[in-house]
Amino acid sequence: MSTRLKQGRLPEQIQRKLLRLCANTHTPHREEQERYSVRSAFSGEEIAYVYTGDERDVDFAFDRARQAQRTWAATPVKQRQAIFKDFHDRVLREREYLMDVVQLETGKNRLSALDEVLDVASNARFYANQAGRLLADHSNSGAFPLVTKNVVQRAPKGVVGQISPWNYPLALGISDAIPALLAGNAVVAKPDWNTPFSALAVIHLLYESGLPRDLFQVVTGSGQVVGAAIAERCDYLMFTGSTATGRILGKTAGERLIGYSAELGGKNPMIISADADLDRVVREAPSACFSNSGQLCVSIERIYVEAEVYDTFTRRFAEAVKQMRLGAGFDWDIEMGSLINQDQLDRVSEFVDDAVEKGATVLAGAKARPDLGPYFYEPTVLVDVPEDAKLRTQEVFGPVVFIEKVANLDEAVALANDTDYGLNACVFASSDTGWDVASRIQSGGVGINDGYAATWASVASPLGGMKQSGMGRRHGDEGLLKYTEARNVAEQRVISIRGPKGLSRKAYAAVMSNALLLGKKLRFLP
Ligand code: NAD
Numbered sequence: 001m002s003t004r005l006k007q008g009r010l011p012e013q014i015q016r017k018l019l020r021l022c023a024n025t026h027t028p029h030r031e032e033q034e035r036y037s038v039r040s041a042f043s044g045e046e047i048a049y050v051y052t053g054d055e056r057d058v059d060f061a062f063d064r065a066r067q068a069q070r071t072w073a074a075t076p077v078k079q080r081q082a083i084f085k086d087f088h089d090r091v092l093r094e095r096e097y098l099m100d101v102v103q104l105e106t107g108k109n110r111l112s113a114l115d116e117v118l119d120v121a122s123n124a125r126f127y128a129n130q131a132g133r134l135l136a137d138h139s140n141s142g143a144f145p146l147v148t149k150n151v152v153q154r155a156p157k158g159v160v161g162q163i164s165p166w167n168y169p170l171a172l173g174i175s176d177a178i179p180a181l182l183a184g185n186a187v188v189a190k191p192d193w194n195t196p197f198s199a200l201a202v203i204h205l206l207y208e209s210g211l212p213r214d215l216f217q218v219v220t221g222s223g224q225v226v227g228a229a230i231a232e233r234c235d236y237l238m239f240t241g242s243t244a245t246g247r248i249l250g251k252t253a254g255e256r257l258i259g260y261s262a263e264l265g266g267k268n269p270m271i272i273s274a275d276a277d278l279d280r281v282v283r284e285a286p287s288a289c290f291s292n293s294g295q296l297c298v299s300i301e302r303i304y305v306e307a308e309v310y311d312t313f314t315r316r317f318a319e320a321v322k323q324m325r326l327g328a329g330f331d332w333d334i335e336m337g338s339l340i341n342q343d344q345l346d347r348v349s350e351f352v353d354d355a356v357e358k359g360a361t362v363l364a365g366a367k368a369r370p371d372l373g374p375y376f377y378e379p380t381v382l383v384d385v386p387e388d389a390k391l392r393t394q395e396v397f398g399p400v401v402f403i404e405k406v407a408n409l410d411e412a413v414a415l416a417n418d419t420d421y422g423l424n425a426c427v428f429a430s431s432d433t434g435w436d437v438a439s440r441i442q443s444g445g446v447g448i449n450d451g452y453a454a455t456w457a458s459v460a461s462p463l464g465g466m467k468q469s470g471m472g473r474r475h476g477d478e479g480l481l482k483y484t485e486a487r488n489v490a491e492q493r494v495i496s497i498r499g500p501k502g503l504s505r506k507a508y509a510a511v512m513s514n515a516l517l518l519g520k521k522l523r524f525l526p
Contacts, residue, residue, distance in 0.1 A: 005100035007329060010048040010197060018200040019050065023217040024057035036193060041107025041340045042328040044374045050196045053221030058229035061217035065159045065186035068214035073156050073184040077135050080182050084128035087209040091121050091202065098201055102170050103330060105195040107338030107375065110330055112292040119171040120202060123178045126459045127480055131182040134480050141526045142490055149491040154484040156184030161234030163227045165241045166192035166340055167295045173199025176238045177216060179480035188217045188234065190226045194340060236483055243468050261472030261482055264465055265395045266297050266423030269416035271437055272313055273409060273429035274306040280449065281428045282316045286324060288426060288451020290336050290379045294399035298424035298452035301396055303403045304412040310405040314383065318363035321379050328373045339375040339398060348377050348398030355382055355389035393419065409437055417442045422466030424452050442466055
């Protein structure tokens with residue numbers, strides 16, 4: 001493909017090619033469907049359109065996905081792995097095109113778009129390499145050594161539903177589907193309204209690598225209709241989005257008794273210890289807070305600083321933030337792009353205005369930048385934020401952070417944990433202090449001398465939210481095994497588990513008890 005796009009509309013031929021990948025483009029009632037405009041975050045203008053799917057489209061997608069899954073589940077794992085190894089290389093080769101599409105839809109800066117490409121490649125590589133090990137039959141010591149042969153097999157769940165948000169539409173549109181597909185499942189996905197083409201562009205590359213088309217179905221449409229219909233039909237639900245929606249979908253999953261993974265919101269703290277390397281903190285903190293214009297679930301929104309270094313850090317950080325280069329476009333040197341749309345601009349402005357009206361002091365930002373584009377908002381640093389300001393406890397999901405002075409690290413840890421969320425946290429400190437603080441933080445990920453990228457990119461380890469930030473984990477072994485059913489198969493050989501024929505029940509009780517006692521003592525039982 002190797003296409004570069006211009007800012008503006010998505011070229012007709014690319015739009016048509018990608019639209020054809022939507023299941024709802026092929027349904028018999030397609031003529032009745034309304035079009036929905038996808039808009040450029042840089043200009044607000046329409047860049048392309050998608051069709052508004054409904055329950056019939058979801059039925060259509062599930063029918064085809066279920067049929068395809070039966071063949072796929074019987075396809076050797078090595079063959080599945082080969083497709084994802086090819087996909088890994090293809091994604092990296094096509095990075096410029098993928099970043100163009102992501103930037104057009106989201107308005108993010110190029111580096112944040114690159115993060116998405118790297119995430120997809122990392123997940124493809126990791127799970128393509130590990131699928132053989134994870135899906136292989138696993139022998140365990142059985143009830144009785146030698147006479148009971150026991151094996152755990154991993155069977156796919158069936159059709160996995162995936163509902164994803166707009167903030168990382170390329171990565172979240174496919175990265176969680178990769179282990180699901182490798183495990184032998186089909187996937188029916190609903191990307192967000194605002195950003196369907198990022199997901200479609202990368203899924204198209206997976207088809208080019210050889211994935212059977214019907215195995216990964218995309219239905220575009222609203223969360224309330226298409227998202228809810230997917231949750232009602234799938235055999236496992238993978239959701240990324242807000243805690244409010246996560247709760248609604250959790251009810252559906254609970255009623256249907258299907259497995260459910262929810263990657264939800266956060267109110268992520270940074271702790272700065274007096275023994276931290278301040279030059280490094282000032283270099284790293286802007287990206288920890290303002291990558292993707294702060295529209296990042298793991299973004300830092302609260303900073304707690306030990307008193308000894310509070311004044312110096314606060315002054316230097318605010319200066320660095322004021323120097324950040326904002327802009328619309330594909331240039332690499334733009335440090336922060338736009339918010340995605342008017343709703344996000346209103347949301348961020350309301351949070352900041354509320355805090356300022358209640359007495360917060362602005363050290364940087366706190367204003368929209370219509371001169372750069374309709375949805376730009378400056379990276380914002382606040383201090384003296386009063387207790388009743390909404391942004392003290394609620395997730396802003398925008399480029400806004402507040403700083404607070406603490407007497408010591410114990411106070412910092414207590415404040416960091418004083419939240420309903422538990423997604424990401426980070427601590428800047430000497431290594432020993434950092435590991436000590438990390439062990440006391442109630443959060444699914446903790447970075448030491450790094451905001452969020454080191455934990456996120458360490459794909460061999462599970463990552464997710466504690467408390468209201470989610471349930472289940474992505475990445476690591478758990479990120480694939482959750483899409484499987486463990487099947488416990490035991491073959492009883494030579495003698496029955498109730499002992500040889502003719503053994504009385506009383507004798508059986510004595511033999512069993514003595515065998516268990518001996519087994520524990522001599523450690524021949526697991
Ligand atoms: P959202 O919950 O409004 O939407 C997410 C997805 O769910 C969209 O595709 C939407 O159409 C769909 N949806 C909405 N209502 C639905 C319903 N009733 N039934 C089924 N589907 C429905 O979230 P958002 O505002 O788009 O995304 C921002 C939120 O996502 C933030 O809270 C952010 O922290 C969180 N997030 C979390 C992670 C993570 O990995 N933990 C990653 C990205 C974003």
